[in-house]
Amino acid sequence: MSNFSYESKFKYDPSDLFGHMQEEFPQESEFDVVIIGAGPNGLIAAAYLAKAGLSVAVCERRFEVGGGLATEENLYPCYASNPHVLYHMMVDYMPAIRDFDLDGPALTWIKPNAQTGMVFEDGSSILMSRMVQDTKDSISKYSFKDAITFGSVIRKWRKIVDEIVAPATYVPPMAPIEITMAMERTELGREMLELGEYSPFEIITNTFEHEKVRTMMLYASCMWGLDPHETGLGFMVPLMLDRTVNKCYCYGGSHKFGSALAREVVKHGGLILEAAGVDKIIMQNGRAVGVQLAHEGRVLRAKAVMSTLDPHTTFLDLVGREHLPDSILGDVEGWAWDKWSFNTLHIAADEPPKYACDDPWIDEAFATVIGIESVDQLISHWDNVAAGRLDLTSFGGHSTCESLLDPTLSDRPGKYVSMFQIHAPYGIEGGWLDRRKEVQEAMLSRWQKAAPNLTHDKIVSIGMEDPEEIEIRFPQMRRGAIKHGDYGPLQMGCFRPNQDCSGTDTPIEGLYVCGASTYPGGLVLGGPGYLGANKVAEDMAIAKWWRPTSEMERYIRIYLQE
Amino acid sequence: MGKDERFDIVIVGAGPNGMTTAAYLAKCGLSVCVLEERTECGGACETQEPIPGVRIYPHAMLMYASAAPGFEQLELHKYGFRMEWEPTNPMEAANAGLACTDGWRAISDADKLGWAKIGGMLGQPPFTRELLRATFWCPPHPSDVEVTDENTPYMQVYKKHQPDIWTPELREMTMFDLMDEHLETEPFKTGMAFAAWASGAAGHWEGVAIPAALCVQLLTLPNTGKNSIPRGGLHGYFHAIHRAAVHRGAVIRTSCPVDEILIEDGRAVGVRLRETAAAGGKTIRANKAVIAACDVHQAFLKMVGPKHLDPALIRTIKDISLKNQTLYVSVFHTKKQLTYKERFRELGEARYVGENRQPGLGIYPCDSREIYYENVRDVDGRKGQPTVPPERALWFQTPPQSFDPTDCQASYPRGYISNAFEMAVTSPDYHTEGEDALDRHKDEMDRFMRESYSQMVDGLDDDNLIHHWSATGRDIEFRNTGLIGGTWCGSRHDEDQLWTNRPLPELARYRTPIEGLYHAHQTSGHPGGLCLMAIPYNLMHILIEDGIAEPGKWWYASPYYIPQEGKISARRP
Ligand SMILES: Cc1cc2nc3c(=O)[nH]c(=O)nc-3n(C[C@H](O)[C@H](O)[C@H](O)COP(=O)(O)OP(=O)(O)OC[C@H]3O[C@@H](n4cnc5c(N)ncnc54)[C@H](O)[C@@H]3O)c2cc1C
C-alpha cells in the first residue's frame, strides 16, 4: 500500500446531490519525506528513499513529471521533440541508472559513434566520434599534430574523468583545501589540479594549434556554461570533452527517462502528485515540517522536506525570509543565474538536414555545430549573449535531427523533426516578444545556409522556444537558467548553492536542497538527487539498500580513505 | 537477448482501458505486462504543452467517470486522485440559457425537472449513481440469455425507482422521443441531442435513448451537477490509474508496439514486438491471457490475422462501423480576449470563466432539431466537407482548462488562450474525397471553424488572432493508432453495436474465438468510448468467470450482471 497515513473522511451519500461520488486524496496527510519538484533529481531522491521503505511524496507543479526530462508535441499536431534535455551526458556513470536497472528493457540508450560535428562556411568540417581514431582522422585534415595530441590528451583526460571527476560527482563535496590534499595523492590528481589553474580558453589554445580544431574544442568545452576565460574550473574541460563524445539519446524521448524513474518511485510505494505546485514550506519552531499545495490548500506533513528548486524559490518564496538564518540570506540573494540561456528552433520537415560539407558522416552526427567559424567569433558571440545582445549576422549553435535516432517522435510517417539551439540572453535588447520573429528567421536562414536542402517547401511545421518561455514552462529555471544557476568557481563544488547547503542539508532543520542548484550541479547528472537521498537516509538512520558504484568505490579508496 | 519474458497477463495498449485492466489484474495478484506503442502512456487521454504555458488536451478533456466502481476498487485516492470542484462554472450558467442564433433561450423549469428525472435525481433517495452504473458498468448478458425489458439493467432501475420513465417502448425509442415526453423546449432538446452525439449515442438513433441521454448525464449530473474536472486534466486521472497499476507490480513498457499475437494450438500464448520497438522484435509470453486493449481492426485483422479466424468473422470485423463523426478540435491564441457578440451579452458576467475571463459558450446553435439534422446529414450522410453554412454548423466549446487553476492557461502572460472548440465532422476513413481529404482541406476547415465560432464571439479575426491550433481526425489517427477512422470512439454506439451487440454479438462478452485472448478497447467492448474504467470493470466479471482473475474482498460485481452458465460466478456470496 502507499504507506502514508491520513484520516479518511469520505462517505458516499446518494441523497446529497451535490456530494462527491468518489474519494479523493486527503486534505491532510503525513509522510516521512516530501519532495518538491519531479525533475530528474526529485525523482531520483524519491526512488532511493521509497525503496528504502520510507513513505515518500513528490509534489510536481506541472501536469507531467520529468522536469527538464520533457518530450512534448511542440510542433502540434503530430510532431514531438525534446524541448529541454536531449543530450544525456552521464548515462555511463549515473548510479541511479545502475541501481534501478534502467538500461535494458526499461530504457534504451543510444550512443551513436558520430557524436558532434562542426561545419564551416567554406564546406570543411570536423567530426568528433566516440571512437577516438575516427576523431583523429577528422582532425588530421587540418593538423596532424593536433590529431596526435587529441589522441594522447583524450586518453589522459578520459582517465581523469573515469577515475576522479565522474565518480566525484556522486560523492559529497569537499572544501578546496581538502580537494587539493586528496588530489596530491596521485599523478593523475596533480594533473587535474593543474588544469584548474587555467581557463578553458587557455587549456584549449595551449593544447591545439589549428584554429578550426580549437574552435570545435572550445565550443564543446563551454557549451554548457563554463566561462571560457575564467580560471578555477579547468578540471571540467576533460569532463566536457570526454562527455561530448560519449553522450546518449534516450529512445522514445527524454521524458521516458522521467517516466521510468517515476515508475520506480511508485513501484516502491512512493506517491507522486502532479498539478501540485507547492506554495509554502510549513515551518514550526524553526523546523520545516511539511508543504502546502497552491490553489487547493492541501497539506502534506513530513519529517524531511527536500526541495529541488532554485535557491530563490526555496528559501525566499517557500520558506520565507523571516525564517532564514543570516548565514545564508546573503548567499541566496546574491545567487547568480546562468550567464546565458538557450533559444531553440524546432522544425518538422520532409528530410533531415543535409549539411553542405566535405564529410557525409556529419549528417549522421548526434549534434552538429553550425555558424561558428573561429575562436574569436565564438567568444564574441558568447560575450554578446552575456551582455544581453544577439548579433544576428554572426552567431551559431548546435543542431540535431532527433528523428534519425528516434522514429517515434514523428507520428506522420516520412517526416523528420530537428532542432537548432543557440546560446541566447534572457533579457534580450528589445525583448523576446518583439524580437522573436526576426531571431527565428535569422536562425532558419543560418541553418539553411549550412544545410541547403532545408528549403521552405520541405518544412512542414516550425516552432521556437525562447528563454522567457523556458521560464514560463519552468519557473524554477529563473531567467531561463537551464542549470538553476551559473557555473562559476563561487557557485560550484562546496559553494553550490552555498557552503551551508552544498551537502544537501541546510541550516533549517528538516529542510534539504537537492536540485540542479546544489552540488554537483545542473544537467541530468543525477548527482544532487542521489546525494540528497544519501544524506536523508543517513540523518534518519535508515539502512541503505544501495552501494556506491565500482568507480565511486575506487575513487574513495584512492583519494579519500585514510 | 536472453529467454523470453513471461507474465501471467500481457496487455496490448496503455490507453485508459489497457491501464485500468492492468490495475485490476495486478490487484488480483497477477503478474502483468503492458505494452504500449507510443512513448507515453494514456492513449487518447493526454495533455500536451505545444508552447510553454499553453496546454492542449488533444482528445479527452472532460470527466465522465465519476460513478465508476473503479475509484473505490482501485483506491485511486491513495494514488493522488484529486478533482477541481469549485470552478466558475459555465454549466451553471447554462442553466440559465442555451445559445441560439438570435441569442439565449431560457431553459424552462419543466426542462430542468424532466432532465433531472431522466437522470434519477428525483428519486427518493436519488438513484443517479445506480442508474449510471447499471447502464455503463455491467457486462452484457450471456448470449443465451434473451435480453428483455425485465433484465435490461437500466429498465430494472427505472422500474424500481422511477416507474413513470419506464414504458414498454423505452428500449426502442430515440433520445428525441424520450425528451419529447419529458422535456419542454426545443433548444434544450437540441442541445442535449448534440451533446449525446458528441459523447456517445446520437439523439436520433433508435433503441439507444437511455444510453444517449445518460452519456450526457455522466458529464453533467454526478457530483454537484457541475462540470468538474480532475486536477491536471483527464491525464491526471489517468496518472492515478497508472500508479495503481505500477504500485501493484504491473510492468509497463513504452515504445513497444506489438505486431503479432502469438497463437499456439488455438490459444493466445504471448505477443511479438515490432522491430522498431525499444525491446527490438522480441517475444513476450503470457501464461494466462493476452488482452488486446488496442483497436478492434488492428487486433483481429493484423495481430491475430486471417489464418486464425474464419472468413465470415473477418468480414463482420471489417464491417464494424466506424461511420462516426470525428471531433475537429481548435484552440486559439489571441492578442485580446474573445468577447461575446452583442446579442449574447445579456448573460454577460455569469458566463466568463477563470482568471482571464474566457467566454464559456456551451453548445451553438440550438434553435431546433432541424439544425441538428442538417449537421448530421452532412457528417454521417453526405460524408464530405460541410454544406451547412458556417452560421448553422453545430459546435460546442468547453473551457475546462480555464477553471482549473493548476493549468497555466488562465495566467498565460503572452496573450489569451481559448479552448477548446469542437465541431463534429466526417471521419477521415469515410470521407468521400478520400482519407487524406482533411489534410487537403485543413486551411479551409480552419477558416470555416473560425467563421462558425464567430457567430457567438468577436476576436477570431486576423488582426486579433495569433495562432489557431487545430487537430483534424486525420491527425488524431496518426497520433494514436487506437483511434481508428480518426473517430473519437472508434465504432459507432448505435443499437447494432452496443451492449450485447458490441462490437458483434459473438465478441460481446470480451471473449474471442481464440482461447486466452480477450479484448478491452473502446472500439470493441461495451460501453465503448470515454474514459470510464467501465470496460475493465465489466471484463473483470468475465475473467473471474474464466478462472483467470480471483479478486479479494474489495471486489463487487454489478448487481445486474447475469453469470454465464457453467462458469464461476463473478458475484461474491
Ligand atoms: C532548453 C534546455 C536544454 C537543455 N538541454 C540539456 C541537455 O541536453 N542535457 C542535459 O543534461 N541537460 C539539459 N538541460 C538542463 C536540464 O534540463 C536541467 O539542468 C535539469 O533538468 C535539472 O534537473 P532538476 O531535477 O534539478 O530540476 P528540473 O528538471 O528543473 O525539475 C524541477 C521540477 O520542479 C517543478 N516545480 C517548479 N516549481 C515547483 C513548485 N513550486 N512546486 C512543485 N514543483 C515545482 C518543475 O515543474 C520541475 O518539474 C537543458 C535545459 C534547457 C532549459
Ligand SMILES: Cc1cc2nc3c(=O)[nH]c(=O)nc-3n(C[C@H](O)[C@H](O)[C@H](O)COP(=O)(O)OP(=O)(O)OC[C@H]3O[C@@H](n4cnc5c(N)ncnc54)[C@H](O)[C@@H]3O)c2cc1C
Ligand atoms: C477528440 C476526442 C475528444 C474526446 N473527449 C473525451 C472526453 O472529453 N472525455 C472522455 O472521457 N473521453 C473523451 N474521448 C474518448 C476517450 O479519449 C477514449 O474513449 C479513450 O481514450 C479510449 O481508451 P482506450 O484505452 O480504449 O483506447 P486508446 O485511448 O485508443 O488507447 C489505446 C492504446 O493502444 C496503443 N496501441 C495501439 N496499437 C498498438 C500496438 N500495436 N502495440 C502496442 N500498443 C498499441 C495506442 O498507442 C494507445 O495508447 C475523446 C476522444 C477524442 C478523439
